[in-house]
Amino acid sequence: MAFFGPALVLLTIFLFIPMILTLIFSFTDFFALNPDITHFVGFENYSQLFHDEDFRQAFGNTVRFMLIIVPLQGLGALSLALLINKVTHCKKYFKVAFFVPVVMSLAVVSTLWIQIFSPEGILNSILGNFGIDPQPFINSASQALPSIAVMSSWQGMGYQMIIFLGGLQAINPALYEAAEMDHASGWKKFKDITLPELKPLCIFVFITITIGAFRMLVQPMIMTGGGPSHSTYTMVYDIYETGTVNWEIGLASTMSIVFAFFVMILTVIQTVVTKERGNKHADKKK
Amino acid sequence: MRRKLLAVIALMLSAVCLLTGCQTSVPSPGDIEGYDDGEEYLSIWVHTIEDTDEGWCYKESVRKFNEAYNGKYFADIEFIPRNDSGGGYSDKINASVMSGGLPDVITVDGPNIAAYAVNNIIQPLAPLTEQERSEYLASILDQGTYNGKLYALGAMESSVGLYYNKDILKSAGVTVPEADDPWTFSEFLEVLEKVKPVVAEKNGYALDMTFPVGEATIYYYAPFFWSNGGDMIDETGLVADGVFNSEKNKETVEYFKTLLDKGYMSAVPVDKLFESGRAAFKFDGAWEVNTIYTSYPDINIGVAPYIVGEDWNGERYTPTGSWAFAATSKTEKLEGATELVKWMSGAESGSLLCQKTKSLPSTYKAFEENDIFRTDENYRALYNQLSKYGHPRPKTPVYPQVSTSFQQTLENCVLSGLDIQSELNKSVERINAKLKRYTYDNE
Amino acid sequence: MGFIELKHIGKKYANSDKNAVTDFNLEIEEKEFIAFVGPSGCGKSTTLRMIAGFEEITEGELYIDGVKMNEVAPRDRGISMVFQNYALYPHMTVEKNISYGLKNMKVPKDIIKKKVDWVIDILGLEEYRYRKPKNLSGGQRQRVALGRAIVKDQKVFLMDEPLSNLDAKLRVSMRNEISKLHRSLGSTTIYVTHDQVEAMTMADRIVIMKDGVVQQIGKPMDLYEHPQNKFVAGFIGSPQMNFYDVTVNGEEMTFADGSKMTLPKATAEKLASHKGELILGIRGEDIKFDSQNIDVYKQNSQQAVIENTEIMGNENNLYFQFGGAQTVARVSKYEVCQMGDRVEFVFMPHKMHFFDRETEMSI
Known part of the structure; x- marks a missing residue:
């Protein structure tokens, strides 16, 4: 019990109490500059939430981010892991090289990529070589979100790549030899051995990427300030603006609760869907 | 055993105090x-x-x-x-x-x-x-x-200056007016037209203008509205409708749009356009002077009087x-x-x-x-x-929202081409939503 | 010209200076059951994997049915393999595991069904047809692995220690099944094991290896009765052969502890050309305790005190010190002895093996 103590104290102060407070505040119109005029407003915050155009747009953008990042980062990580697994020389170099972006600070990477994306930056120079006009990337309402999504996937891939690599190396190599004897093509080996063996990791990886994508804040904040025209404005950004800049803690608390709720739903859906598909395979020929 | 438990509790409490930064008494x-x-x-x-x-x-x-x-x-x-x-x-x-x-x-x-x-x-x-x-x-x-x-x-x-590149203006044959007789909107358009060919040779733009997210946009560009007979909020600081979305403001936003449509400014921000000598004009804070002096000594910088609307009557309008x-x-x-x-x-x-x-x-x-x-x-x-x-900038308790709406309006109308009146009206709606708490009960 | 020929096969890994396998020569006839046997690290699995095609052959040539196979992919060598840990596809049912190969080879569905049913039948797997490997016992998995190998009707079967993960009793029954299968299918089988009992009971011929070098190739009884060196002699047979350092002078043989025995004339003559310092080897069952034998070889009878006994039911092992080494004798259950008993025994003279002390080659 004495060992539990310090950890419990920390968790209570920094996790449990704030969670409960957030829930309580979400039912009020708590205004940070003037706590005295707080009223209890019941579910008004919740019912008003989706009428707010900013929040609706933030929600849509967050979903859009997720739809691009999850497949891109997940498949990217898997591909990288498969490629590196086959390499015989300089394996460590590649592992480190692809992992380095992960440990770089989000803020630093964002600042870097502002330059890369700029009209006279590297990307546009390369495109120019192919005769393509310079693209506005983060300065265009239509291109900003995909640009940031791609950049974010690139940065995060290395982490899931390492996880997949670990999973790949845990696969019994004799399975591939047996498959070789069974005349399996490279693709079949991947589909029938690698993928099923990696399935539990895949679930973990996709859930973590999803949650990460949902929490997108730093990159839009630094690179586009949520613009242009709120096209990269995300839910967490809205929570920040509402709570910290506009001092409306009550409304921000409501957003936080709703946000957490959606993340939970997503996680549950993902787990159920991937487990179900696995079970379907098994029950097929019963 | 009892003593051990007390010690642990004491430790935990002191940890709590340390972590939550409990105030100690006044020295x-x-x-x-x-x-x-x-x-x-x-x-x-x-x-x-x-x-x-x-x-x-x-x-x-x-x-x-x-x-x-x-x-x-x-x-x-x-x-x-x-x-x-x-x-x-x-x-x-x-x-x-x-x-x-x-x-x-x-x-x-x-x-x-x-x-x-x-x-x-x-x-x-x-x-x-x-x-x-x-x-x-x-x-x-x-x-x-x-x-x-x-x-x-x-x-x-603080202040915001309309900085100009002396060399570019010289080759374009433009003279800067006196402080009390600034260029009007239409006169400024003429000036930009004259300067355009000179900067085109340098692969630049006449005006280095952007609408960044954050405080800068309202800080730099509110004077356009003030000198053209408009404002963001009334003197009480509690009424936005009829003020923020006035006809005059619509005019002013259209003026910004003209700047883009005529190719005087870039639709996409280009880094250091003015500092690299490829733009003739730039609106920036007072610190820009120091920046140019120390980091870009090749640029001959001058300060022109801030431009005004056609009906300007000499009233106060520059940023502070x-x-x-x-x-x-x-x-x-x-x-x-x-x-x-x-x-x-x-x-x-x-x-x-x-x-x-x-x-x-x-x-x-x-x-x-x-x-x-x-x-x-x-x-x-x-x-x-x-x-x-x-x-001074608008004095209102919902200032953050006013500032945000200002930036968004300019960005949406000028860069994304959305309808000006509806954007202005939307902004008023948002500002009103924030004003609610001050208008139903207060003090 | 054998069905499978290994000519001067060698394996060297890039990062070591020793050879994993050196100068392996063997001709295997069709339908033969060959066992590679030896202690861990002797190179038997490496050689097997070279034949399969999973290890590159660094030296020498491999021919199967007259075709050189050094560069040929494993799947095209006409080989099936049973892996040590079975390597069953974890998420496929037994039926799917077995039919996987045929499906990939685009064999028509009805033929696949026939073959799979046949394999499941002869291996007694019908009850487990729809189970996944994780729900099978060791023995059942083993049979699935076998099934997967034989369903493809290949000419050659390679088995890499298939029984080493099973318990003792299961091992004995599976030995039997594999032998039966081999005979009924008429396949050529190469079987790798570290267990000499398996090799002795199942193989037509045995290849014994040590440190990558072939020690002896021959029929089981040949290896048993005429080992070419001390290693083979000690490896084959259970309990292990007893070895003594002896000095031979004419017909007199002296042990390290001073005991003496007289050698038969023929043996003495055979040893005459060698130096006196030799190693004597004799199997436990050739040490006799019965009165009849002791009478016959009276002058060579020895005495010792029993240190330990192992009662196995049908036979017993007796442990005692003699000749400066620990000796184990195998006796029938009728020769009952207790620990501490003083016993009399003789070595059967014509069952003695002699080895050169330096080269350890048999004489």
Whole structure:
């Protein structure tokens, strides 16, 4: 019990109490500059939430981010892991090289990529070589979100790549030899051995990427300030603006609760869907 | 066993205290060096870390205050770090508002004075004499006054200049008018047209103009609206409808659109367009002068008078506003706090800041003491513009939303081509939503 | 010209200076059951994997049915393999595991069904048809692995220690099944094991390896009765052969502890050309305790005190010190002895093996 103590104290102060407070505040119109005029407003915050155009747009953008990042980062990580697994020389170099972006600070990477994306930056120079006009990337309402999504996937891939690599190396190599004897093509080996063996990791990886994508804040904040025209404005950004800049803690608390709720739903859906598909395979020929 | 449990509990409690930063009691005389018996203790927070030029200046000013008022007051300064958008410092203020740990004096950014005042975070200063008031620039007094009462005094002022590249204008054959006879909107269009071929050769644009997210946009471009007979909110600070979305404002937004449509500015921000000599004009803060002098000495920079609407009548319209000192509502030592505020915003303090950080001072005396405003034509131009035409940013408790809506309107209408009237109306809706709490019940 | 020929096969890994396998020569006839046997690390699995095609052959040539196979992919060598840990596809049912190969080879569905049913039938797997490997016992998995190998009708079967993960009793019954299968299918089988009992009971011929070098190739009884060196002699047979350092002078043989025995004339003559210092080897069952034998070889009878006994039911092992080494004798259950008993025994003279003390080659 004495060992539990310090950890419990920390968790209570920094996790449990704030969670409960957030829930309580979400039912009020708590205004940070003037706590005295707080009223209890019941579910008004919740019912008003989706009428707010900013929040609706933030929600849509967050979903859009997720739809691009999850497949891109997940498949990217898997591909990288498969490629590196086959390499015989300089394996460590590649592992480190692809992992380095992960440990770089989000803020630093964002600042870097502002330059890369700029009209006279590297990307546009390369495109120019192919005769393509310079693209506005983060300065265009239509291109900003995909640009940031791609950049974010690139940065995060290395982490899931390492996880997949670990999973790949845990696969019994004799399975591939047996498959070789069974005349399996490279693709079949991947589909029938690698993928099923990696399935539990895949679930973990996709859930973590999803949650990460949902929490997108730093990159839009630094690179586009949520613009242009709120096209990269995300839910967490809205929570920040509402709570910290506009001092409306009550409304921000409501957003936080709703946000957490959606993340939970997503996680549950993902787990159920991937487990179900696995079970379907098994029950097929019963 | 009992003793062990008590020890663990004690440890946990001290950990809690440490982690949550529980306030210890106010220090007594002798606790801090310089704090003598009989002196009144005044705590003051500033919005910068000690390690900057600005921070150093504040520290010096406090030291001098303690010297001057030795035996009467002792000011204890605490440095709070803040990031670019003001977070960090405002977080600490917010937290202290809720936990009750505000000091006697704090710094407030100009536009936030109204909100802080309405929400009882700061209280009106003890009355100043006419003599004392006259020391400050009109814009400083204006900025610090809400509902007729003076809450805050700034140590620094700021301004935005319409900078031009002398060489480019020379080759285009353009002369800059006098300060009291600025270019109107239409005249400026003609000037830009003349300059266009010159900058086209350099692969640049006539005007280096962007609408960044954050405070800069309303800071730089509000004058367009003010000088064209419009405003963002009314004098009470509580009515936006009919003001923000007025016909006049619609005109002004259309003017910005013209700038883009005629190719005078880039649709996409290009880094360092003006600093690399590829743009003829740029709107930027007073610091830009220093930046050009030190980092881009090849550029011959000049300050042109800020342009005005067609119907301009000589009223105040140029940007102002910076951090000011105010007494918190929690302090019971209003006399002492006001003395400290006056000292920190006074001529001596302002001069120091001007020398170290090249910011514009807030008192006439400080301007006279610093030669640079006589010798350097750019600084002189900025000072003149400030003292004669300085207009504070909208004074309203919902300032953050006004600022955001301003930036979004410009960005959406000019860069994304959305309908101007509907964007203006949408902004009014959003501002009204934030105003609700001040219009149904208050105080 | 054998069905499978290994000519001077060698394996060297890039990062070591020793050879994993050196100069392996072997001709295997069709339908033969060959066992590679030896201690861990002797190179038997490496050689097997070279034949399969999973290890590159660094030296020498491999021919299967007259075709050189050095560069040929494993799947094209006409080989099936049973892996040590079975390597069953974890997420496929037994039926799918077995039919996987045929499906990939685009064999028509009805033929696949026939073959799979046949394999499941002869291996007794019908009850487990729809189970996944994780729900099978060791023995059942083993049979699935076998099934997967034989369903493809290949000419050659390679088995890499298939029984080493099973318990003792199961091992014995599976040995039997594999032998039966081999005979009924008429396949050529190469079987790798570290267990000499398996090799002895199942193989037509045995290849014994040590440190990558072939020690002896021959029929089981050949290896048993005529080991070519001390290693083979000690490896084959249970309990292990007893070895003594002896000095031979004419017909007199002296042990390290001073005991003496007289050698038959023929043996003495055979040893005459060698130096006196030799190693004597004799199997436990050739040490006799019965009165009849002791009578016959009276002058060579020895005495010792029993240190330990192992009662196995049908036979017993007796442990005692003699000749400066620990000796184990195998006796029938009728020769009952207790620990501490003083016993009399003789070495059967014509069952003695002699080895050169330096080269350890048999004489």
